[in-house]
Each structure stands twice: as C-alpha cells, then as structure tokens.
Amino acid sequence: MSSITEPKQTAAPFTVGIALDGAGWHPSAWRDEAARPADLFSPEYWSELVDTAERAGADYVTFEDALRLQGAAEPGPDAPAGSRTLDPARVEGRLDALLTASWLAPRTRSIGLIPTVTTTHTEPFHVATALQTLDHVSGGRAGWQLRFSADRASADAFGRRPAPELDIERVFAGEPEAGLDALITDAADAAEVARRLWDSWEDDAIIRDLETGRFLDRDRVHHIDFEGDGFSVIGPSIVPRSPQGQIVVTLLAHAAPIFDLAARTADVVFITPENEAPAAGASRGKTAADLIAEVREAEAGVDRAALGLHPLRIVADLVVALDSGAEGGADRVARLDRLAGVAAAGDARIEAGPAERIADRIAAWRDAGVDGVRLRPAVLPLDLSLIASELLPLLRARGLANPGASEPTPLRERFGLGVAPNRYAARRAPQEVSA
Template structure:
C-alpha cells in the first residue's frame, strides 16, 4: 500500500491555547485572541505550511474544562470557545489545501442539520471537509438541552463491548447518526441538477432520494436540502479509548484516532480494531487508525523537559493525559512515530501542548525531519481531504 512507503499521515489537534492547562501563559501564547477569527486562521495556515493532512478543532457543548487536569479555582484555565464547525467555515476560504475537521456533538443535535453543515463546509473549502463525531454523556451536557435523560452513563462501561449499557446505547446511536449523515450526503446524485430548459426542470427528481432512515432513536426522511458535497462523502473521524468506541470507528469512521501509551498497546488496539472492522463487513475498506500524542518539543530533550516542568509549575500539578505524552526533540518524535507507523498505525494526530510553540515545532521541526528521511510529502499532492488520505471519491449508494 502507498501509505506505508510514503510514511505516516499527520494531523494536529487544535484546542484553545494548546493542550496543557497552562498553555495560555506560555511564551508567544495569545490568550486574548482565542475567540477571534484571525487566531484560528493563523493556526490553520501554520499547519498548512507544514503540508499536514488535516487539523481537528476541538469542541464541547458546554464551556469545557480539562477532565484530566481539573482546575482547583475555576479561574486559572481557559473557559469558553466557539462552535468548531463555524470556526472551520471561517478558516476554509483563507486556506487552500489542508483538510479541516471540526468536532460535532451528536448526542443532542440533529443529524439533518449537521449533514448539511458539513456538506456546506465541503463546498466552501473545495472538498477539504471532514467531521469528528463525539458523544456528550454527562448530566451537565443533558441539562443544556433539557430534552433527554440518558440514564446512568459510566465511562468504564466502554471496556465492556458485550454489556448492554447506557454508554453502549450512546455509541450505537452515534453509529445510526453517522449512517444518517452518510445517507443524506448521498441523497442527491452528482448529476441531479440538470437545468433542462426544454422541459423546464431544474433537477431530475429521480436522482434525489428519500433516505427513509428509521432507527431506535430517531427517524429521518430526507433528501437533504444540500446537494451531494464535492467529496461525495467527507471523511468521518472519531476518537476512541476503549472497545465500544473502537466498534463505532470500525463500523462508521474513515479515520479512527486511538490513544495507546506505548507500542505494545498500539499493536493490541490495532488487532482489536481490525477484528471489529471485519465484523462490520468493512475489511476491504480503508480505515485509517491514527495514534494520538500530546507533544512537548524543543531542540534538546532537556529543554523540552524543563519547559514542561515550568508549565506544570504554573498549573500547580503534573500534566495528566488520556493519551501518550511525548517530551523531547523533533528527531526523537520522528523515531517514535516511524516505529509506531511500522507497527501499523497509518498516521498520527499530534496535540501541541502549547500554541504556537509546539505547533511550529511540528511544522518546522518534525515535518522537515520526516522529509529528510523520505517519510513525509514535500508538498500537497491532492486537492481534497479524501485525496490526501488516499481515499477515492466513492460511488453514490443510491445511484442505479
């Protein structure tokens, strides 16, 4: 496969001032700008300058907060953020090649709205849209909408794929939700718009399709109000830490981001994901499995350690994470990702601990390092996100 010979895919995860809770106090940070369009344009352009595959933009329904590094005072961390789909749309016309993947909460929202929003993001970006789907499982989230009681959702149930649990239900619902997104994207055939002056018809209505989805949690009739997006199917991304979300990714995602702490764990996770992929009947399809890594990068290992220690001091606690944390030089990180890539991970989503420092260290340090080893593209070689990921434009499921 081409992927192996050309090295890993690379994405960065953008979130506020970075992933360390004290990132907003780091040198070069722009804590006053986090709600401004210019900030996000600058970050995505930086990622694009490194020819990265895509950026993800984090989002939550509520004001957020770092579950792994909770604030003691409620005043010393960044609180508040913008809707990531709209941030993506704001950035898209000012970038040219990089994929843009906002985060969308599916638990309380309407698949019809999200489907047309991502289709529209695909239009405004010229085929560079993706979407990362996530659940909102807390009671705090539910109260913001006031429409559903989700029952006793326990995250630890994610490790129990054979147990019927409220958490398992949320992920099954998410699979249905993605199914609706995908059907709506296909609900117009590519050549449905005919503008036939002779018959006065703008569309060939036989090329529009009701999706008639009926599931346990909702029904959606269709067709979409938005024609099929440029990519046909914008890539769907999900993040997973355990069996039940692995199953979601195996069923419905194009890119599954996993969170191993070491190579052995990465290999075990890959085995489990590939097995679920076969169960889902998708063994022949490309499912990228990306490793998620928080990165603290400096010219020397010691400098990176020292910087992390200073940030931890500012935060008043040692940094904790739901995924592997790398502290070192770009060259050391290159060694690590190439090793994990050889073990089967097709790409990596890097979470810069601070922005702009660690973002620039990725684009101006890691990327040149990988290029020097022949393991990363020197420039963009495709115009769509699917193209960058080596995914062809899919046939429409409804086309005769």
C-alpha cells in the same frame, strides 16, 4: 450482491495531522509566555494557526469542541441541575468548531479541515447538511470528528433529555455498559443518516436544462427513509451532493465498543497508544500494536466493502512539546505542570524533547502499523511553529510525511480513500440497464 458499489481498495498514505485546541493541549498552556490568551477567540488567531499548518504541509487540522465547558467538574447525583464547579486555572469556552472550519475554508487552499461535532442532543439532519456545506465551501476538504456526549453538563445545557446513567469505572475498564451501548447506537444511527443524506442527491441530479426549464432531475434525488430507535429522517438533504460525495468520518476511540463503532461508521480512527494515564481509559498502557490488533479485530466483524467503506485508517495521537532555542520541551512541560499544581496526564501520550526523539516515536508506530499520526501541540502557537519548522521537515526526510500539497487536494485522497460510490445511483443503474 451488495446494493452499493464496492470501493476500489487503495494503499493508505502515511498522514500527519494537527489537532488544535485553544492555547494548546497542556492545561496551563495559556500561562506560557509564548501563548496568546487574549487572542483565543479572535479570527486572526485561528487563521494564523491553520495557515502555519498549511504552509508546513500538514495533511489536515482538527478542531476540538464539546457541549460542556472544559473545566466543569461533574456534580454529584443529588446536586441540582445546572450546578457546576469551574476550574479558574483552565481555559474555558471554545469557538464552535464547525463554524470556525467553515469560516476558514475559503481562506485556505489545500489543507483538510475536520471539526468535532457531537451527535448527542443535536439533530442529525442539521449536522449532515452543515458538513456538506463545509465540503462545498472548502472544495472537498471537509471531514467530521464524530463525538457523543455522556455527561450531565451537556444534557443540562440542552435541557431536552437527561444524561444517560453510566458506570464510568466500567466504561474506563472497557467492560460492557448499557448506557454506553445506547449512546453508541444513537451515534451509529446519526452517522448512518448522514451518509444516506450525503448520497441522497446523485452527482448528476442538477441538469440546468434551459430548453425544458428543468433545473434538476427529480429521479436522481432520493428520500432516505431512515427509521431508528431515537429518531426518523425522511430526507432528502437540502444540500446537493458535495465534492467528496462522502465526507471523511473520523472517531477518537479508547475502548473496544468505540472500535466497533468506528468499524461500522468511520473512515479514520484515532488511537492513543503507550500512555499510562488513567484518562486513556481502556487503552491505558497498551502499545500501538495492541490497539491496532483490537481495531482490526473489530473491523473483521464488519463487511465494510458492502457498506461502501474502505479499510479503516488508524492514526495515533501524540501530544508534543519540542525543544526550542530557549527551553527544552521537557523543561517547558515541567514548568507548566508546576503552574497547574499537577502533572499533565491526558488521554494521549506526551512526548517532549528534540524533533529527532519525536520522529523516532512516530517511526516506531509506523512500523507497528499505524497509517498516520495526529500531533497535539502542547502550547500554541509555539509548538505548532516548531512542528512546522523542525519536525515536519525531518519526518519528510525520513519518509514519514507526504511532500505537501500546494494545490487543493480532497481529504479523501489524502487518506487514500478514493472516490465514494453513491448507493442510490448503484441501485438505480441495473433498472436503467434492464429498461
């Protein structure tokens, strides 16, 4: 018998999220006349973007982040540490995603907030407690896009340990790679530590008993006693259990080893179907049905219910450039490609054109079995405004988006994940009954 209460399985609602990154997902987005490059690091800019997404009824927004500059080309193996060649035509630098989400949390009401936070080089205890804080200040709307960092630039920025030796060609081909396996193990351990820490305070641990002078019931606060290959954490968390209990863990995945990681640790996995670009890695050229089958195969090898996890929600990523009154989306992408000197070719498919075409693509993916889409606006704030005014209303009319919530809604509820059981309460309950 499992020591964790198995969650009640619920049907997955079809969700629509917005992925935010600087001036947009096209590398030359900052050069578009509708962009606001001077405002990229201002609080007003980010507040306006998230407010637009919330008023439009999007289920959540994600915030990109990494431990390296966006345009930093990796140096050769013999180059000295710290040597970098930056691309002067790209936006460089980001605001810290977790801090940005935490600042926005009390300024928003209903939308989910999912910052990207890496596990490589960072301390799992600090990551877990910071995410708990975000869940508290947002009233239960926090998520986490887990990411690990394999590149030398990230390792050099921290200076704690060298970057792993990776054969990138093998990684992109989806072939076994020892360096990648080590990163995945490290990320899985970090996620397990976070989940244990999130459970380390039971829901009723704080009693505030004025008569006895006890603020908490210490029997309901637990050490997690985690021992891994790279670190150990005793716990408990310094933050009481947050409104969702278990914060929604998401993961962007392009290859079978990452699908396996998602099956063991995540609630939501982002996939990138129907993209021929090399940046799609092992997902290159695969349909939504192909990738869904791979994810479900990985999921079948894990007893998620015994881990307290619901079935994995699969969300497809799509870069969108919508037609505006002044210019077609395809024309805008072509113009920005000319400015960049190369055609944009990221890890996700680019769909340019009228809202009806983009809705058709989303409908086809929904019919193939995805549980939602995450839209990446090519140019911000322009394409986000068009998503809000044209695409989301159309998706809603076609049953491809939720009606929109004006009241605070836990992010777990938006994904149909339900209430998260507490592993330590489940272990203690039989002892109390027998006593």
